[in-house]
Amino acid sequence: MIELRVNGETHQLDIDPQMPLLWALREHVGLTGTKYGCGIGQCGACTVHLGGAAVRSCSVPVSAAADQDITTIEGLADGPRGAVGSAVQQAWQDLDVVQCGFCQSGQIMQATALLATDPAPDDAAIDTNMTGNICRCATYARIRRAIHKAAQALG
């Protein structure tokens, strides 16, 4: 049995300890907002917060995530980074960042983690921090603007 604390709730899971956190969340906890894009930590679609930091859940064995607070896109607004996360989600909607939307859970989780540690990032900091998150619709220009907008809203 592995115990996972996800979005403030505890789940007892009888699964392979080597199963990536991504698949435990998606198929055993039932939270599908976190996406599979590459499985090797190259695209960022699976980004969640583990102990407050952005991680690629496809590359974290579920056993390594036990006993830590995990936040997914579903719990972002009500979680420990709720104020920042809500501002990011709002800025994303104000600027209509999304296109296909498949990568955006990961983008929003990554951007929230960035703003939580750097409340006013410049473009270079945004580029450095967001480059691990691929968007094939290439919404990058709007992601940059939305991060600035969220930063301003958070003052």
Next chain:
Amino acid sequence: MSNPKIVNLSRRRFLKSSTGAAAGLTLGVWLPARGQMAGPERVAGPGMAGGGAAAAGDFAPNAFVRIATDDNVTVVCKHLEMGQGTFTGLPTLVAEELDARWAQIQPEGAPVDAERYNNLFWGSVQGTGGSTAIANAFEQMRKAGAAARAMLVGAAAARWQVPAAEITVVDGVVSHPKSGNSATFGELAVAAAEQPVPDEPKLKAPSEFKLIGKAFLPRKDSKAKCTGVAQFTQDVRLPNMLTACVAHPPRFGAKVRGFDASAAEAVPGVVEAVAIPSGVAVLAYDFWSAQQGRNALTVDWDESDAFKQGSKEILADYRRRAKEPGKTVTRVGDAEAALAAAATVVEAEYSVPFLAHAAMETMDCVITPDADGGVRVVNGEQFQTIDQQAVAEVLGLEPEQVRIEMLYAGGSFGRRANPQSDYLVEAAHIFKAAGGKTSVKLIWTREDDTRAGFYRPLYLHKVRAGLDADGKPVAWQHRIVGQSIITGTAFEPALVVDGIDQTSVEGAKELPYAIPNRHLDLHSPELPVPVQWWRAVGSTHTAFAVECMMDELAAAAGTDPVDFRVALMGEHPRERDVLKLAAQQGGWYDPPLAEGRGRGIAVHKSFGSHVGMVAEVTLDDDNGFSVDRVVIAVDCGTVVNPDVVVAQMEGGMGFGLSAALMSEITLVDGAVQQSNFHDYLVLRMDKMPEVEVHIVPSNEAPTGVGEPATPVIAPAVANALAAATGKRYHQLPLERAA
């Protein structure tokens, strides 16, 4: 449409058909779609999948609009939302004519039913592609909204005993100012359903538009996609569903000779391994187990008929073929003689590699049995009519027994409109091999998605062009070599004309430049590498060759590249005007850039839309470069959602920039060398330039915006690099060339 020539060059002529004949509103009282609702409840979340039935008391005047007594207006969208904004654009058209409140409108995907939901540019085929969604449905969806409005007004007039002409509709409220009566749509819904359906509802004049082309209307899918609740195929979970992973052949054309599944079936969670035509599928209770099981499979591949050439050999073969004449596509004047007499001849060879679509959501599909023996197919469905037939054939069903639910697609870029329905057929084979009683979800890994096809073909272009003594172009001889994406598919009768695949030559067949002597010919070698349209199709390679050569010619003539083009564009004012607008806005006439920097320009028309682009590059110390700024001018006729147009220009350019800079699929001994995003390189945030978009105001018919920005960026960047370095760039991706 305004220019029938475009029809010939785009994907609009799918299957020979009565294009445009069915342009009217499909009227009739809403019924659950025939063959669609016979089975269990639909599986997907609210507002995301098709086939919803009207509840008692709902007003559903036609196949596209449903008004509930709670005042919610559902707009049934016949086109897939894969990011391009259809679930915002199509409802905008209805909301405009209905005078609804934007907030009360909810989109819903249409069920499979080509009688009602066909693409009006594709005859009897239901599907999405070719940047046609807004263009084909522009009047149809407005009529749907106008008919519903007229019926609401009729119901109000009867209820209040006042003339219909005195009734107004504003923001979802029906009012009679003289009497002070007013009612919401919901309050009138039941009575409106009893009103006669108007045959030809009156549409607004463009001057009366309140939403079309005007407002920023928030995307309807934005919130769901920002909060993780938007449902994609990957997210579908059904009772007792099995997940499948497939071992695909290591080379195209290889077959399974045999396999040992003992290790795979020993993996906890794995149920069984089954042979299917495209490989061996492992079925398990979850994805992780299925993937572990697949990795544990031992497959004996028969590669005796497998394709074993590499990209280098293919390119060398194409170069040999390019020495011989191909099938003539266009012959105007006498290019050969004009070249012989030309004062200057410029000659260049351009090549582009195979490309994967690499949508963020890998190919996936759910098939679930219905109680009546039919099945339900759930996926980011782009090609309903084709896919329905293909799945029915595998399962031995009638097409109408295959119900399809259309979920959001996590990108497609053409991939989910596969003429062979490849991944749906694969899912059907797995479903069948597993007994046909259990729900099956096929998920391709990123490695499958990268290695199993289908690709934008590798292409070679050779262009020889001549200038007279005044530096004016007098001859253009152009030879194209590359696989047909159409031959052998159901689209061959429509799109291969006199042996010429029109998609291979679109963008090169018609030039916006007046050149008196032109000859274009084509070789279409057949290879077993699976190929398919890729966002912007033929233009992805023709625009590169044509616009780079125009730049080389301008340089040879000693003329400014904009002036050189404009002088030849008298008969193509819309291309000319976007070129000039891009130049003006893109700083073309500013002081020259510092050394080590360069500005390049390109213009191209595709899918009826005209796009001009200026790119600025800066060279770095390591033989590399960056693209710093891109300015885009677009003329796509009437604009429905200006911000969606801007977004498609930004994103379409960014998608093309991946191909321009770094993406390539290469074969060695027939094996695909790339497998995932660490070696199939795509644009990331750090290389996204600043983008600026300028829209040309227009009252012309609306044309598409999903694709037309994509092909223009590669020549703009190549020309900018040439300006910065003095060298010419003939191969994509440019980072390899640089």
